[in-house]
Amino acid sequence: MQPPVFDDSLRTGFAAIDEQHRLFLTMLAELGAHIEAGHHRQGVIDAFQGMRLYADGHFADEEVLMQQRGYPELEAHKGLHATFMAMAADLEARLGEGAGLLSVETLEFLGSWFIGHIRNEDQRFAAFARG
Template identity: 35%
Template sequence: MSLITWGPQLSVGINSIDEQHKKLVNMINALNDALAAGEGKEMLGKIFNGLAAYTTKHFQFEEDLFAKYNYPETAAHKKEHADLLKQVGDLKAKMDAGNFMISMELMAFLKSWLTNHIQGTDKKYVAFLTSEGVS
C-alpha cells in the first residue's frame, strides 16, 4: 500500500500545481517502497536526492507565480519552503557523511509535511491565483 494516497483532499484545483504535487506524492511513495523493499543506501540516497531536486523545482514554480501576481502571503509561504529545504539540505549532508539513513520516521515526517503544507498553506493561494486567471 502506498504511503500517501492521492485524492480530492490533496487537490488544489489548479492543474499545473496538482500535477507537480502528484509527482511529489509518487516520489515519496517510491522512496517508501524502496525502504520497505530493503534497498541499500545508495539507491535510497539517489531517490531522496531526486525528491529534493524536484521539491526545489516545485517550490520555485509556486514562488514565481507569487512574484508574478504579487501574492500577499508570499513571505510566510516562502519561509515554509525555505525551512523544509534547509532541513532536507541538513539531512543530505548527514547522509553524505554516513551519519543518517532514510527511516520510517523520516517517511512519516515527509508525509505529514507535504500533506499539511498542501492542505493548509498551498490551499490558501488558490482563490487568489484563480482570481488572477491561473488554472
C-alpha cells in the same frame, strides 16, 4: 509505510501545481518502498536526492505563480519552503553517515509536512487566486 495519496482535498485548481504535488507524493512513496525493501544505500541516496531536487523545482514554480498573482503572503510562503528544503538538506547530509539514518518514520514526517502544507498554505493561496 502507508504511501501518501493525492486526493481531491489536495487539489489547488492549478493543473501544473497539482500534478507536481501528485508526482512528489509518488516519489516519496517510492523512496519509502526502497527503504522498506532494504535497497542498497546508493539507491536510497539517489532516490532522496531526486525527490529533494524535484521539491526545490516545484517550490520555485509555485513561488513564480504566487508572484505573478500578487500574493501578499509570498515571503512567508517562501520561508516555509526554505524550512522544508533545509530539513531535506540536513537529512541528505546525514544519509552519507550511514544507510539506516533515513527511516520510514522520517519520510512519513516529510509526507505529513508536505500534505499539511498543501492543505493549509497552498489552499490559502488557491483561495486568494480564485477570489
